[in-house]
Amino acid sequence: MPIVATQSPESGTNEPRILTRRLIIILIVGIVIVGALGAGVTIETECQHCDGDGKIECPVCKGIGAIAIPFSVECACRGESPDCPVCGSIGRYNTLTTTPCDICLGKGYEICPKCGGDGRIKLIERFLKR
Amino acid sequence: MVTDNWKSRTRRVIEIVAISLFVVIGVTIILQTTAPSPPQGVPPKEKLTEARYYQKLGDGMVQCQLCFRKCTIQEGARGVCENRINIGGTLYSLVYANPCAIQIDPVEKEPLFHLLPGDTTLCFGTASCNQKCLFCHNWHMSQRTVEETDNIALSPEEAVTMAGEVGCNSISFTYNEPTVFYEYMYDIAKLAKEMGLVTYFHSNGTINPEPLRALLPYMDAACIDLKAFTEEFYLNVSSSELEPVLRTLKIIKEEGVWLEVVNLLIPTLNDDMDKLREMCIWIRDNLGEDTPLHFSRFFPAYKLLKLPPTPLETLDKAREIAQEVGLKYVYIGNAPGHIANSTFCPQCGELIIKRVGFIVQQYLLKEGRCAYCGYPIPGIWD
Numbered sequence: 001m002p003i004v005a006t007q008s009p010e011s012g013t014n015e016p017r018i019l020t021r022r023l024i025i026i027l028i029v030g031i032v033i034v035g036a037l038g039a040g041v042t043i044e045t046e047c048q049h050c051d052g053d054g055k056i057e058c059p060v061c062k063g064i065g066a067i068a069i070p071f072s073v074e075c076a077c078r079g080e081s082p083d084c085p086v087c088g089s090i091g092r093y094n095t096l097t098t099t100p101c102d103i104c105l106g107k108g109y110e111i112c113p114k115c116g117g118d119g120r121i122k123l124i125e126r127f128l129k130r
Numbered sequence: 131m132v133t134d135n136w137k138s139r140t141r142r143v144i145e146i147v148a149i150s151l152f153v154v155i156g157v158t159i160i161l162q163t164t165a166p167s168p169p170q171g172v173p174p175k176e177k178l179t180e181a182r183y184y185q186k187l188g189d190g191m192v193q194c195q196l197c198f199r200k201c202t203i204q205e206g207a208r209g210v211c212e213n214r215i216n217i218g219g220t221l222y223s224l225v226y227a228n229p230c231a232i233q234i235d236p237v238e239k240e241p242l243f244h245l246l247p248g249d250t251t252l253c254f255g256t257a258s259c260n261q262k263c264l265f266c267h268n269w270h271m272s273q274r275t276v277e278e279t280d281n282i283a284l285s286p287e288e289a290v291t292m293a294g295e296v297g298c299n300s301i302s303f304t305y306n307e308p309t310v311f312y313e314y315m316y317d318i319a320k321l322a323k324e325m326g327l328v329t330y331f332h333s334n335g336t337i338n339p340e341p342l343r344a345l346l347p348y349m350d351a352a353c354i355d356l357k358a359f360t361e362e363f364y365l366n367v368s369s370s371e372l373e374p375v376l377r378t379l380k381i382i383k384e385e386g387v388w389l390e391v392v393n394l395l396i397p398t399l400n401d402d403m404d405k406l407r408e409m410c411i412w413i414r415d416n417l418g419e420d421t422p423l424h425f426s427r428f429f430p431a432y433k434l435l436k437l438p439p440t441p442l443e444t445l446d447k448a449r450e451i452a453q454e455v456g457l458k459y460v461y462i463g464n465a466p467g468h469i470a471n472s473t474f475c476p477q478c479g480e481l482i483i484k485r486v487g488f489i490v491q492q493y494l495l496k497e498g499r500c501a502y503c504g505y506p507i508p509g510i511w512d
Contacts, residue, residue, distance in 0.1 A: 021141070028144065066270060071430065073439045076468035085486065086467045097431050100269065107278060 043123045047115035054119035056112050058104035065108030066098040179226035181214050182313055183341045190219040197260050197309050198336045198374035211260040211310040212275045225311045227286065230271055230279035231255035234296060238488040240304065240332055240353050241424050241463050242390050243473060244509025247483055248490035251330075252298040254289065254318070255305025257281070261334050262369040263357070265396060269432040272306040286317040290325055300328035300350075309337040312345070319348035328510070330388075334368075335375035342381055350510060351388035354379055358393075358400035359409035367399055376412070383417050388510055390422040392463070395440045395448055397428065406448050410455040419456045420508045425449055427464035442468070477505035 046052035057063040072092050077084040079091025087093040100106025111117040183195040190205035194214055201209035203216040213225045237249045257279040259272035266272050271279060284292070293301050301322045303315045308331045319329045330351035337345075346352075356375060357368055364372045382389045391413060395401050413421055425448045428440045445462045449470055452460040462470035466487030473483035480502040484492035494501040498511045 025141075069430070069435065071439075073429070074442060076442060076462075076465035076471075078442065081467065084467055095429070097267075097429055097435070098270070099432060099435055100273075106270070106274070 044120040045123065047112060047119055047121040049114035050112035050119060052119040054112055054115060054117040055109035058101055058108055058110055060103040061101035061108060063108045065101055065104060065106045067101050068096045068098055070094055070096050175217055175222070178215075178217070178222035178224065179313055181221040181223045182316075183338070184214075184221040186219060190216070192216050192219065192221045194221060195338060196312055196341055197338060198371055199260060200338075209260075211307075212258045213256070213310045223311065223313050224276045225256035225258070225281075226314045227284055228276065228281045229254045229256050229284060229289075229311075229314070230276075230281045231305050232282060232284065232289075232292070234298060235302070235304075236488040237300065237302075238485060238490065240302060240330070240390075241392065241426075241461070242330065242351055242353050242388075243424070243461055243483070243485070244390065244422055244459070244507070244511075245330065245351050245388060246300060246328065246510060246512075247485075247493055249300060250298055251300040251302045251328075252289075252293040252296060253302040253304050254311075254315075255303070255308075256311040256314070257306065258310050259307040259334075260310055260336060260370075261307060263432075264367050265394070265428065265431055265434040267429070267431040268305050273432070286314065286321050289318045290321045290327070293322065293327060294325070298327075300330065302330055302332065304332040304353075307334050307336070309333060309341075312337075312341060316345055316348065319345065323348050333378070334370070335378035336370060337378060338374075339377065339381055342378060343385065346382065346385045346387050349387055351390070352382050353390050353392060354382065355392050355394070356409065356413075359405045359412070360400070363400050367396075376416075379413075380416055383421075388508075389417065390424065391417070392424045392426055393448075394426040394428055395444055396434070397437050397440055397444065399437070401440070401444050401448075403447060403451060407451050407455065410452045410457055414456050419458050421457070422459040422461060423452055423457050424461045424463045425452075425470075427462070429464065445470075473507070475500040475503060475505050475507070478503040482507065 050056050058065070061067055072094050075084060075087035075091055075093050077087060077091070079087070079089060082089055104110055115121045181194070185193045185195060187193055187202070192203050194201045194203060194209050199210050203209055203214070203221065205216050205219060208215045213223060215222050215224055231254065233253050234250050235253050237246050237251050255271055257271055257274050257276040262273065290301070301318060308315045315331065322329045328350045330349055330353065332353040333355070335354045354375065356379070358364060359372070361372045364370045379389065379391065393409065410423070413423060425445050427445060428437070430437060430439070442465065445465065449460045449462055458476040459473065460470065462468045471485040471487060472481055474480065475482050478500060480500065481492070482494045482500050483490060495507060495511060498509065499506050
C-alpha cells in the first residue's frame with residue numbers, strides 16, 4: 001500500500017493563525033520593551049550630584065549670592081577731628097559694598113546641571129548619562 | 131492535544147500579563163505628566179493668609195489694591211512684589227508670619243531722630259519689594275523672592291512677645307518695603323499697641339490711601355523715603371512713581387502720625403540743587419517746617435556701583451538749602467561724625483542731642499523742650 005502523504009483539511013487555514021500569533025508575540029515584546037522604558041522614565045531617584053537639592057553652591061560667591069567690593073570714602077570729619085572714632089583722624093576710611101554675584105545672579109547657587117533643578121533624576125536618564 | 135491547550139493557555143496568560151503591565155505603566159506616565167504640580171517653594175494653601183485690599187474680577191482674576199501698582203493678577207500668578215499670589219481666585223500673602231530679617235537696631239538707624247533717642251527697636255523685614263531701586267542696599271532681601279531668602283516662622287503674637295523678651299520698647303517694620311507684608315505688619319502693630327509698645331515703619335510711600343489710613347491708628351511714627359523730586363528719577367532708577375509718595379506723606383501728616391523724611395542724595399541722579407530746593411519748599415508747605423528731613427549719603431550698592439559716594443560738599447549744600455527754605459530740623463545721615471548727625475535748637479542754636487552716627491552721646495531735652503531756652507522740640511521723647 002503506497003504511503004500517501006496526508007494533509008489535514010485545516011492546514012490551509014493554519015498559516016494565517018501562526019502569523020497572527022507571531023505578530024501578537026512581537027507586539028507583546030514591543031509592549032514590554034516600551035513599558036520597561038516607560039518605567040525607567042517614571043521611576044525617579046534622588047540626584048546624586050546635588051544630593052536631591054536641585055541646586056549646587058555657586059563656586060564664585062560660595063553660596064552667599066553677593067560679592068563684596070571694598071572702597072575708600074572721605075570721612076565726615078574731613079580729617080580735622082583729633083579723635084575721630086570713624087577714621088582715626090586720617091580723613092578717609094575703608095568700607096565695603098555688595099553687589100549680586102554675576103555668575104549666579106545673586107542667588108548663591110546654580111541649578112544642578114544633572115537634574116535641571118528637580119533634585120530627582122529618572123532611572124533611564126541616570127542609565128543613559130552613565 | 132493536551133500540550134497544545136497548555137501552550138495556548140500559557141500564551142494567553144503571558145499576553146494578559148504583558149498588556150496589563152503596559153496599561154498600568156502607561157496610565158502612570160499619563161497621570162504624572164498631566165497632574166498639576168504646585169509652584170515650587172510655595173507653602174500649602176491652608177498655611178497661607180488671605181491678603182487684604184484686593185478685588186475679585188471674575189474668571190479667577192484679582193486686582194490687588196494695596197500699592198500704587200494695582201496689579202491685575204491671573205490665577206497662579208503673583209503681583210510685581212512677588213509676595214501676593216492668586217490661588218483659585220483668592221489672593222494670598224506669602225510672607226505672613228514669614229520674615230527673613232529680625233534684628234535689634236538703634237532707633238537712629240531708621241533714621242528717626244525725634245523718637246525715643248538712644249532706644250533700641252526690634253525690626254522686622256521680609257523678602258521682596260514693590261520697587262526695583264538700582265541702589266538698594268538691602269537688595270539681598272528686597273530683590274529676592276520668598277523662596278530665595280531664609281525665613282523664620284514667627285506669628286504676630288510671637289513677634290510682640292519677642293520684643294518684650296529682648297527688652298525693646300518699640301517695633302519697627304523696615305529693611306524691605308513693609309507694604310509688601312502689610313497683613314503681617316498690621317497684625318503685629320495692632321497687638322503691639324495693645325501691649326503698650328511704640329510702633330513705626332520705614333516705607334517708600336507707595337501704599338494706597340485706604341490701607342494706609344487703616345494702618346496709621348496702630349503706628350506712632352513713619353519714616354518715608356522721598357527718593358527724589360522728579361518722576362523721571364522714580365521711573366528710571368526705582369521703577370516707580372513720585373505722586374503716590376507725595377500723597378502718602380500728606381496723609382501721614384493729616385493723620386497726626388509722627389513723620390520724618392529721608393532723601394538719599396545720589397551723585398548725578400538726584401543732586402540738582404534747584405530740584406532739591408523745590409522739594410524742600412514742598413515739604414515746608416505740605417508737611418510743615420517742623421518735619422525732620424534727613425539727607426542721606428549714597429554709597430555704591432547693588433547695581434549702582436560706578437557712582438562715587440556722595441561728596442560731603444553736596445550734602446552740606448543740600449542742608450544749607452533746606453535750612454534757607456525754613457526747615458528746622460535737617461540732618462545728614464550715613465556720614466558718621468558729621469555735625470549734622472546732631473539736633474540743634476532752632477531758637478537758641480544750642481546742641482541739644484549730640485549723635486555720632488547712631489550713638490547718642492548727649493541728651494539735653496527736658497520734657498520735650500530745649501534745656502537751654504525751653505523751646506518745644508516736636509517728636510516722641512518719652
